[in-house]
Amino acid sequence: MAAAAGVGGLAAADRLAKRFGLIPPDGTGVYGPGETLTYACQRVITAHLPVREFPRSMISKNPFANEIAPPKDDFKRLEASGFKDWRLVVDGTVQHPLSLSLADLKNLSVHSQVTEVACEEGWSYIAEWIGTPLSGVLREAGMLPQTRYIIYSSIEKGLWESIDVPEAMRPQTLLTMGMNDGDLPVKFGGPLRLRVPRQLGYKSLKFVNHITATDDIRKFGSGRGSVDPDYGYAWYAGI
Ligand SMILES: Nc1nc2c(c(=O)[nH]1)N[C@H]1C(S)=C(S)[C@@H](COP(=O)(O)O)O[C@H]1N2
Numbered sequence: 031m032a033a034a035a036g037v038g039g040l041a042a043a044d045r046l047a048k049r050f051g052l053i054p055p056d057g058t059g060v061y062g063p064g065e066t067l068t069y070a071c072q073r074v075i076t077a078h079l080p081v082r083e084f085p086r087s088m089i090s091k092n093p094f095a096n097e098i099a100p101p102k103d104d105f106k107r108l109e110a111s112g113f114k115d116w117r118l119v120v121d122g123t124v125q126h127p128l129s130l131s132l133a134d135l136k137n138l139s140v141h142s143q144v145t146e147v148a149c150e151e152g153w154s155y156i157a158e159w160i161g162t163p164l165s166g167v168l169r170e171a172g173m174l175p176q177t178r179y180i181i182y183s184s185i186e187k188g189l190w191e192s193i194d195v196p197e198a199m200r201p202q203t204l205l206t207m208g209m210n211d212g213d214l215p216v217k218f219g220g221p222l223r224l225r226v227p228r229q230l231g232y233k234s235l236k237f238v239n240h241i242t243a244t245d246d247i248r249k250f251g252s253g254r255g256s257v258d259p260d261y262g263y264a265w266y267a268g269i
């Protein structure tokens with residue numbers, strides 16, 4: 031892509047990116063060419079690479095929770111009953127929409143990984159994350175072949191994110207319910223957080239209760255893949 035940009039200008043790169051589906055949802059506007067170049071390069075060059083995993087001895091002693099007020103009344107009620115009424119809804123371009131309890135999720139295959147959370151503000155920590163790959167849940171729902179993006183939203187009103195299907199299907203993209211040998215604490219996003227370890231912290235949304243598969247990302251919000259681009263952050267936050 032970079033070579034194409036150098037030789038034939040950004041227009042040529044843009045044509046190539048379109049042809050191979052390498053345009054991110056926020057690939058328009060002033061920063062669009064930059065976003066496209068970043069996303070396309072990462073997709074082409076690093077698509078097959080897993081993110082680094084660390085030995086357990088490197089788990090951070092005092093992980094920093096970027097504490098945000100958890101959603102108020104609805105959340106408190108769910109928490110009081112040990113989240114037994116918490117449901118993860120999976121819908122959109124799937125054959126069988128699902129509504130899964132935490133117990134349902136814990137019955138799926140268990141994976142654990144020791145990976146880093148890196149915030150765009152510059153700090154990071156390493157933790158063990160325990161959960162089940164998002165890919166398994168999407169397969170169970172019978173994700174349809176036209177699906178291009180997976181949207182995930184938080185119980186907090188208006189907070190949502192999305193990733194492309196290749197990112198969603200990576201084994202390291204994990205629906206996490208546990209952290210460092212215990213249940214995932216609320217301040218780290220419990221009861222359920224999607225860890226997307228190949229991207230910056232803001233893609234690892236806390237309190238996830240809804241997943242929607244779609245073939246048309248433009249239909250959601252301002253059409254740029256999440257709320258991030260509305261605030262000047264890149265939709266694709268690959269590390
Ligand atoms: N629901 C929700 N998820 C969120 C956020 C948030 O404000 N609300 N902040 C994000 C940002 S910007 C970062 S860097 C990480 C921080 O994760 P930590 O609290 O585990 O350090 O959570 C992300 N997930």
Ligand SMILES: [Mo]
Nearest residue numbers: 149150231232
């Ligand atoms: Mo962040």
